[in-house]
Amino acid sequence: MGREVSESCVDGLLTEMVSTYCNRFYANKPELAARRIEAIGYQVGHQLSERYTMERPRFSDHLEAIKFICKDFWSELFKKQIDNLKTNHRGTFVLQDNRFRWLSRISVDPSLENGEAQDPSAVAESKAAQATSMHLYFPCGIIRGALSNLGIPCAVSADISNLPACSFVVRIKA
Amino acid sequence: MIVCVAVVGHQNNPLYIQSFTEEDDALKLHHIVHCSLDVVDERVNNPKKSGPTLNETFLGLLYPTENYKVYGYLTNTKVKFILVTTDLDVRDADVRNFFRRFHAAYVDAVSNPFHVPGKKITSKTFAERVSTIVKSFGLSSAG
Numbered sequence: 001m002g003r004e005v006s007e008s009c010v011d012g013l014l015t016e017m018v019s020t021y022c023n024r025f026y027a028n029k030p031e032l033a034a035r036r037i038e039a040i041g042y043q044v045g046h047q048l049s050e051r052y053t054m055e056r057p058r059f060s061d062h063l064e065a066i067k068f069i070c071k072d073f074w075s076e077l078f079k080k081q082i083d084n085l086k087t088n089h090r091g092t093f094v095l096q097d098n099r100f101r102w103l104s105r106i107s108v109d110p111s112l113e114n115g116e117a118q119d120p121s122a123v124a125e126s127k128a129a130q131a132t133s134m135h136l137y138f139p140c141g142i143i144r145g146a147l148s149n150l151g152i153p154c155a156v157s158a159d160i161s162n163l164p165a166c167s168f169v170v171r172i173k174a
Numbered sequence: 175m176i177v178c179v180a181v182v183g184h185q186n187n188p189l190y191i192q193s194f195t196e197e198d199d200a201l202k203l204h205h206i207v208h209c210s211l212d213v214v215d216e217r218v219n220n221p222k223k224s225g226p227t228l229n230e231t232f233l234g235l236l237y238p239t240e241n242y243k244v245y246g247y248l249t250n251t252k253v254k255f256i257l258v259t260t261d262l263d264v265r266d267a268d269v270r271n272f273f274r275r276f277h278a279a280y281v282d283a284v285s286n287p288f289h290v291p292g293k294k295i296t297s298k299t300f301a302e303r304v305s306t307i308v309k310s311f312g313l314s315s316a317g
Binding site for chain 2: 051054056057058059149150151
């Protein structure tokens, strides 16, 4: 096939991308940084879906496309499949990955472990959550780009209420 | 002999069209490609006679005109590949093989970060790969 790079290079690139967009390009505008990162993910997902659907027959409905994302697409990207897929049968899907690879090395701030006073630790926790969530815009964009290329416009958001598990909520636009 | 290949996007916008004859018939070939898009849409939206081949990417012979045969291929991302050939006896396996290699070249061209999705493919590498695939069409049939 093509040439390969080591996974640590990709990890480093992603970390640096989030850091640059959040701290340098859009220093005090996290919403703009988030949108930009998500747009990069959109283009990557668009191109990756082109490559990974090459040898397959076409999908007959939305559920098959979502299952493709959960199984083959996720395996190509993260060497594992999505662990749990839920749907409300009305256009919303929740893809749960119990150990999301790109978050597996994010450290939890040790000052949270002390629990001295409620207020400072709550503030610190939300800052950690915000920092982590910036790293999730890229995979959300990838999912959105892949599904859009398969003809399914949607909105994707991430939920990190229990790390290292991560859930991606896909809402298909009617 | 292949006279024309074309890549058409999912909104029926042309992404790449290349003819391989010396004659000045480019317009006629473009017209043939354009007409074949309707046939592709009809094949995909009419499942009644397709049966088991409903979701296959290779659509087969779309329609024969007096001089040409037109073959179609529809990817998962609704991109259509059209092949126009003047050969009289073309083997199914050859055409499938052609489309498989063409699809691989297309995927590589689209993965270029400087390619804007929806705009025409301007990569010279893609053009070279396509002309290589076209030249080896039908020649590798050892049977």
